[in-house]
Amino acid sequence: xxxxxxxxxxxxxxxxxxxxxxxxxxxxxxxxxxxxxxxxxxxxxxxxxxxxxxxxxxxxxxxxxxxxxxxxxxxxxxxxxxxxxxxxxxxxxxxxxxxxxxxxxxxxxxxxxxxxxxxxxxxxxxxxxxxxxxxxxxxxxxxxxxxxxxxxxxxxxxxxxxxxxxxxxxxxxxxxx
Amino acid sequence: xxxxxxxxxxxxxxxxxxxxxxxxxxxxxxxxxxxxxxxxxxxxxxxxxxxxxxxxxxxx
Numbered sequence: 001x002x003x004x005x006x007x008x009x010x011x012x013x014x015x016x017x018x019x020x021x022x023x024x025x026x027x028x029x030x031x032x033x034x035x036x037x038x039x040x041x042x043x044x045x046x047x048x049x050x051x052x053x054x055x056x057x058x059x060x061x062x063x064x065x066x067x068x069x070x071x072x073x074x075x076x077x078x079x080x081x082x083x084x085x086x087x088x089x090x091x092x093x094x095x096x097x098x099x100x101x102x103x104x105x106x107x108x109x110x111x112x113x114x115x116x117x118x119x120x121x122x123x124x125x126x127x128x129x130x131x132x133x134x135x136x137x138x139x140x141x142x143x144x145x146x147x148x149x150x151x152x153x154x155x156x157x158x159x160x161x162x163x164x165x166x167x168x169x170x171x172x173x174x175x176x177x
Numbered sequence: 178x179x180x181x182x183x184x185x186x187x188x189x190x191x192x193x194x195x196x197x198x199x200x201x202x203x204x205x206x207x208x209x210x211x212x213x214x215x216x217x218x219x220x221x222x223x224x225x226x227x228x229x230x231x232x233x234x235x236x237x
Contacts, residue, residue: 103208106201140227
């Protein structure tokens with residue numbers, strides 16, 4: 001589950017734009033994405049405590065107990081989804097190849113990390129010129145990210161589940177009046 | 178106004194990231210089989226190349 005591991009690693013990854021992605025470690029990095037995409041559901045779950053599996057491409061995490069409840073059902077959906085199409089085998093002797101899905105997921109992840117660091121850069125800009133340039137780049141990066149995300153969603157590589165109508169109603173009632 | 182230390186740090190990091198992601202897409206374009214993905218990746222190479230150039234311009 002890319003979303004969950006993204007949440008776990010956010011702090012570490014924010015400190016550098018693209019950590020551990022140079023040279024020989026690229027494949028290792030990709031492996032770990034794929035692993036967490038397909039396998040480490042339970043590992044990520046224990047690592048986070050509060051799991052964001054709302055299906056948002058970014059680290060979107062609505063606070064509160066309702067979102068926790070939604071997360072649990074979504075997690076079950078995703079659990080079964082991932083066990084069904086588990087094509088990745090991490091055998092030591094087997095040559096594991098990256099599928100189109102793996103490669104696209106890796107690109108999506110890189111875009112997300114880049115977006116996050118551009119966002120920080122934008123916030124910390126002191127010069128008008130730097131600020132507007134970075135903001136333009138940030139804007140275009142969002143479009144790039146969104147396009148990849150949509151492609152993955154179309155192909156069924158990024159399952160998103162709709163919010164429960166009862167939970168939506170509950171949330172509205174909580175903030176209304 | 179002169180570039181601040183922080184801005185320079187970010188710009189330098191972003192330049193490195195853009196360079197890396199361009200290489201990633203160049204590799205990805207040749208590895209994927211789906212033409213739709215190929216097109217998007219090819220387009221993203223130039224998008225990131227533009228971003229790289231804008232960042233570089235900030236250092237002039």
